[in-house]
Amino acid sequence: MKRSGKERWLSFLIFAPSVAAVFIFVYGFIGWSAFISLTDWRGLIPSYEIVGLKQYASLMAHPRFQRDMINTGVFTLIFLAGNLFFGLVLAALLDRRLRGTNFFRNLFMFPMAVSFVVSGTVWVWIFNPNSGLNAVFQLFGFDSGKWGWITDPKMAMYCVAMAAIWQMAGFTMAQYLAGMKGVSDDIREAARIDGAGEVQVFRHIILPQLWPVTVGAIVVLSHISLKIFDLIFVMTQGGPARATDMPGIFMFETTFRGDFFARGAAIGIVMLIMAALLIIPYLVYSRRMDA
Amino acid sequence: MNSLGKKQLSDGVAYAILLIFALFFVLPVFVMLNTSLKALSDAQNSTMWSFPAQLSLAGFIRAFEKLGSGLLNSLFLTVPATILSSLIGSINGYCLSKWKFKGSNWLFTMVLFGMFIPYQSILIPLVNFMQKVGLYNSLGSLIAVHVIYGIPITTLIFRNYYATIPDELVEAGRIDGAGIVSIYWRIFLPISLPSFVVVAIWQFTNIWNEFLFAVTLTSSPETQPVTVALQNLSGSMISQWDTQMAGAIIASAPCLLIYVLLGKYFVGGMLAGSVKG
Numbered sequence: 001m002k003r004s005g006k007e008r009w010l011s012f013l014i015f016a017p018s019v020a021a022v023f024i025f026v027y028g029f030i031g032w033s034a035f036i037s038l039t040d041w042r043g044l045i046p047s048y049e050i051v052g053l054k055q056y057a058s059l060m061a062h063p064r065f066q067r068d069m070i071n072t073g074v075f076t077l078i079f080l081a082g083n084l085f086f087g088l089v090l091a092a093l094l095d096r097r098l099r100g101t102n103f104f105r106n107l108f109m110f111p112m113a114v115s116f117v118v119s120g121t122v123w124v125w126i127f128n129p130n131s132g133l134n135a136v137f138q139l140f141g142f143d144s145g146k147w148g149w150i151t152d153p154k155m156a157m158y159c160v161a162m163a164a165i166w167q168m169a170g171f172t173m174a175q176y177l178a179g180m181k182g183v184s185d186d187i188r189e190a191a192r193i194d195g196a197g198e199v200q201v202f203r204h205i206i207l208p209q210l211w212p213v214t215v216g217a218i219v220v221l222s223h224i225s226l227k228i229f230d231l232i233f234v235m236t237q238g239g240p241a242r243a244t245d246m247p248g249i250f251m252f253e254t255t256f257r258g259d260f261f262a263r264g265a266a267i268g269i270v271m272l273i274m275a276a277l278l279i280i281p282y283l284v285y286s287r288r289m290d291a
Numbered sequence: 292m293n294s295l296g297k298k299q300l301s302d303g304v305a306y307a308i309l310l311i312f313a314l315f316f317v318l319p320v321f322v323m324l325n326t327s328l329k330a331l332s333d334a335q336n337s338t339m340w341s342f343p344a345q346l347s348l349a350g351f352i353r354a355f356e357k358l359g360s361g362l363l364n365s366l367f368l369t370v371p372a373t374i375l376s377s378l379i380g381s382i383n384g385y386c387l388s389k390w391k392f393k394g395s396n397w398l399f400t401m402v403l404f405g406m407f408i409p410y411q412s413i414l415i416p417l418v419n420f421m422q423k424v425g426l427y428n429s430l431g432s433l434i435a436v437h438v439i440y441g442i443p444i445t446t447l448i449f450r451n452y453y454a455t456i457p458d459e460l461v462e463a464g465r466i467d468g469a470g471i472v473s474i475y476w477r478i479f480l481p482i483s484l485p486s487f488v489v490v491a492i493w494q495f496t497n498i499w500n501e502f503l504f505a506v507t508l509t510s511s512p513e514t515q516p517v518t519v520a521l522q523n524l525s526g527s528m529i530s531q532w533d534t535q536m537a538g539a540i541i542a543s544a545p546c547l548l549i550y551v552l553l554g555k556y557f558v559g560g561m562l563a564g565s566v567k568g
Contacts, residue, residue, distance in 0.1 A: 007471050011390035014471075018383055018446065019398055021439045026405040029413035029420075036415055046419075090312060093305050104309050106554055107316055113550035113557065115500030117518045118543045121525050121535060122319040131336035139340070166316065174558060198301065227409035230502040234522055248503075251411045256507060265415050272412035279407045 030272065036265035043259050055266035065267070068247045075161055075246070076225040082165035083221055084214065087172025092202060094173070095180045105177070109170035116167065120234030123163035124150060127235075150236060153243035160235050160244050167231075168224065172217050179213035180206055212286075219282045226274050247271050327351060327537035334533035350533030351541070354524065358538055360512060361520025365499055368430045368516060372437040373494045377487055379438065380445020384486075385475050387446065388453040389461050399450070406443035410503055418507055428510045436508065437498045445490050452486040453479065488556045496546045496557070517542045 037055050041047045059065045090108055094101050111119060126132040127150035134147055150159045183206050191201050229248035232238060238245035238253075247267050255264030326334050330347040338344075387399050417436065418427065426432035456479070464474035505516045512520070521542045528534050550557055 007390060008392040010471050011386040011395070012392045014386050015383055015395070015398065018379060018442045019402060022402045022405045022442055025417070025436075025439045026408060026413065027401075029416040030408070032416035033412055033414075086312070089308070093309055096302075096305060098302060098305060100309075104313060107313055109554075109558070110547065110550055111316070113496055113546045114543045115502065115518055115546075117500070117502050117521055118539045119319065121521065121539045122323050125339070125532060125535075126319065126322060128336065131339040135337075135340055166319070170316075223407070227411065229411075230518075233502075234525070248409075248411060251414075252503075252507075255415060261415055268409070268412040268414060271409040275407060275409050 030269075033265045033268050036262055037269050039262050041262040041265075046261070051262075055262050056270070059263065059266055059270065064242060064245065064250060065247070067242050068245050068250050071157065071242075071244065072226055072246055074157055075164075075228070075244075076222055078158060078161040079164050079168075079225050080218060080221055082161065083169050083172040084217065086165065086169040087176050087217065088210075090169065090173040091176035091180060092206075094177060095206075105173075108173055111167045111169075112171055114167070116230035117234050119163055119167055120231045123159070123166070124235045127159040127162075151240055153241045156236055156240055156243045160232055163235065164225070164228070164231055168221060172221070175213050175217050176210060179210045183209050215282070215285070219278060222278055223275060226278070227271055323536045323539055326532050327354075327540055329533050331531060331533050334531075334536075339532075347533070350531075350537035353528075353531075353534045354538035354541055357524045357528075357534070358517055358520050358541055361515055361517035362541065364430060364514060364520075365517040368433050368437075369495055369498045372434045372441070372498050373491050375434070376438045376441035376445050376494050377490045379442060380447075380449045380490055381480070381483055381487065382475065383442070383446040384449025384451075384453050385479050386471075387450045389458065389474075389479075390471055399446070403443050403447060405440065406447075410440070414503070414507060417504075421508055427508065428514050430514055432508050433504060433516070436504050437494070437501070441494055441498075445494065448490050448493075449483070449486055452483070456482070485556075488553065492549055492553055492557050495549065499546055 035048075038050050038052060039048050040051045040054070090104075094105055129148050129151055133149060137147075148155060150156050187205055188201055191205050196204070227248055228246055229252065232244055232246055232249055233252070236244045238249040247270065251264050251267040251271070254260040254267070322339070325342065326339070327350050328346050328348070329338075329343040330345060330349060333344045333347075334350065387395055421427040421432045426435065460478050461474055464478050469477065499516075500518060501516075502518045502522070505519045506522070509515045509519065512523075515523070521538050524538050525535050
């Protein structure tokens, strides 16, 4: 509601410090990062000599960065597929409102309350080739001693993705459950009276209405995966042989371990651009859906 | 098969699938609890899946020694940051929904963008800044960072909440001669409890579990939060699985407790803040 004169000013004055803080710490610092990314600053003493887009060019040609981009794509695909599949299956099962539904829902969502550092600490042991899953498979009589899990460059990505799916599947499930609640019982009942079975009701009545939820979940989960840092840092530090290396790890190591500040800033800006390419179209899309 | 029999069968299948998933979700919890209660000699790779030969709290005691100061740091950082960012979000949300001014929607959109950025894109200037103002390696720097980068999400949740409250409440206050601040204080603050709970839980969990800012803005055990302390413990006590697992439990206990006690509010914040950076 619009107000007049003095109170409008007061309202602005109350909000102003927050705006100032965000403008400095978000926009100002992004600008400063972008500036640093155009310099050749490496080493502890800042150097502000402009070298243009050299950092970006050398990043694009850098084998580690190329590997990181591919890894991010692979991780995102596994992470998305696992979350959407688990989330949808769990939500469909819980939506039947069987007895014990609340218990299962709470169980599937508690990993959201745990930090990536904690879950990584546990999962890395479960994927340790000397114990963990190999020992379980041996119990069932499989000779699995040769599987390296987290130490195998071919398997490590699936291991970290599995830990991440464990952490976020409950979130995806909650999104789908909320979406399913929006499908009215009348429509479901009408379909059943027309002779549709439960599977058909799900496929033809409920599933088509879940597209907005799916798009939203894809955006949120991709956003998590493109900036992922903690989980990888704790589980593998990007190894073995860079098999799970990601831009977030590269940025941290090159900046705070290697003192390549200009390159670190450039990676940060590339990550920002990727996030913007993901989020901005989604915000435009969801605003259009609201209107 | 009649339809009742069919329903029982499909319910049975549903339960079977749910149970398999439940096993997957409790697997790490079992490993943590089981191992943390073992003696070191028993907490080995070869005995990972067997129950403790005898119960031992030695792992917890060692983990507490290593994580004690980290726990306190996390507490002294998370509580003030949570309270401050909730209050700021509340007054911002109130102004933006009940006292709109020219350009307020536009400014809000600009502020909101702050929750979508990957923090790697501001990290180097942030560390430089904290070094320049002398806050580097202090809890103050982490409190400031979490309050400032929390502004978008806390403002958003409160703004959405106050938008559901009728404008007539403001009108009633004005007829009584109250201004913007006293209407907030006397009318809006007392009815904001549900949102405060959602925002506080969301902020507490995120700040407690945060790692990237913690590991880049602190550099000594005196200031490191528990997430960094746990990561250091895992690095320094390789193969001491009882201590590592006990440490993981200790580090996650406060948030798990909140989840158990206030789970339904936790979900509210999660759905609102799901695209936070």
